[in-house]
Amino acid sequence: MLNPKLDTLDEYTFFRLNDLLGDIKPKTNREPILLSIGEPQNQPPALLAETIAANADSWNRYPPPNGDEPFRLAVTDWLTRRYRLPDELVDSDKNVIPVPGTREPLFMLGVLAVGEEKSGQTPAVLIPNPHYHVYRGAAMVGRTEPVYLPARAETNFLPDLDAITPEILARAAILYICSPSNPQGTVAPLDYLKRAITLAREHDFLLAIDECYAEIYRGAEPPGALQACAELGGGLDNVVVLHSLSKRSSAAGMRSGFIAGDERLIARYTQLVTFGGSPQPLPILRAATALWRDEDHVVANRAHYARNFTAAQEILGPVMNYHNPEAGFFLWLDVGDGVAVAERLWREAAIKTLPGAFMAKEEADGTNPGARYLRVALVYEETRTREGLTRMVELL
Ligand SMILES: Cc1ncc(COP(=O)(O)O)c(C=O)c1O
Structure with a gap:
């Protein structure tokens, strides 16, 4: 009855993230911070x-x-x-x-x-x-x-x-x-x-x-x-x-x-x-x-994200090979093994991030170009973003 081509819909990025982290209860009582989803957390203009x-x-x-x-x-x-x-x-x-x-x-x-x-x-x-x-x-x-x-x-x-x-x-x-x-x-x-x-x-x-x-x-x-x-x-x-x-x-x-x-x-x-x-x-x-x-609200929105990227530079710059991306609101961090680090960050620090591998397909040589990376969405206001990044750095 169903089109078998659509079986590949099972490979949806966030299903995979849920398979990885869904059963893990963070060890810390600190409030979870979800840096996994690219959804704006500030309000549109009135x-x-x-x-x-x-x-x-x-x-x-x-x-x-x-x-x-x-x-x-x-x-x-x-x-x-x-x-x-x-x-x-x-x-x-x-x-x-x-x-x-x-x-x-x-x-x-x-x-x-x-x-x-x-x-x-x-x-x-x-x-x-x-x-x-x-x-x-x-x-x-x-x-x-x-x-x-x-x-x-x-x-x-x-x-x-x-x-x-x-x-x-x-x-x-x-x-x-x-x-x-x-x-x-x-x-x-x-x-x-x-x-x-x-x-x-x-x-x-x-x-x-x-x-x-x-x-x-x-x-x-x-x-x-x-x-x-x-x-x-x-x-x-x-x-x-x-x-x-x-x-x-x-x-x-x-x-x-x-x-x-x-x-x-x-x-x-x-x-x-x-x-x-x-x-x-x-x-x-x-x-x-x-x-x-x-354009006024767009200028303000840009400034909101720019503050988060300044924070990222300050917090991540001293501890890893880090440079701010030119645009967008994600960090794409080379952490060696994105899946392992995402799991640790959730378990130990209640920080949810997205393993880069879940956004990529394995190539003909068997390697996944996202495997080394972690995608981190900087979508909250600055204080919460700083809190999330600081917890990440403590663990990395
Ligand atoms: C690269 C990219 N394209 C398109 C979209 C779709 O966004 P929307 O349908 O809200 O315009 C997204 C949403 O996250 C995205 O990251």
């Missing part, structure tokens, strides 16, 4: 609830599948400003659609962009390793095969694009890149993005750039794939970027984001929502419009 309340008279209406013009214009203005794009690059009617967070569209791209065959062979979905688990979802649709691209320290935690074989490129249907990346916080440079776009166009696959951490950074603004499109020419062909209010505005529960890119894909996505997706309710769309037009 603007969100106020705008939803002010638009309560539209809950009775079916929302349009592609949102409405004020939303699409707010997003287009934001993209154009944030990435210094030429005015005409993003057409708000053709290149933008709201989505209920980015998880759903990341999966749905598998429905839209993967056919039964590519170059007469099984289509491949190319996924950085380690990765956010949802990219694997696209490879569960139809006759597809996930291909894991090593993203290790030697290549600045980005897949080496020039190491992808011609055979894989010929049957590539989608290439996912996360920048800034979860888990490592690496920012893909503009030249890297341009190379990825060029490959996508040469081999006619979809390049899906997950930019949902784009606004959580410490130094310079991370560049984006649309900026790379602007520099390359050729419009937005073969490219889609995914953005979310979950991290930018700490509004993960709102389920609101957008995708922007190739108009063929956006048109088809609109049809897909009409047949089987969730359009954004109008009061939520109004609030999203207000949030994309407001």
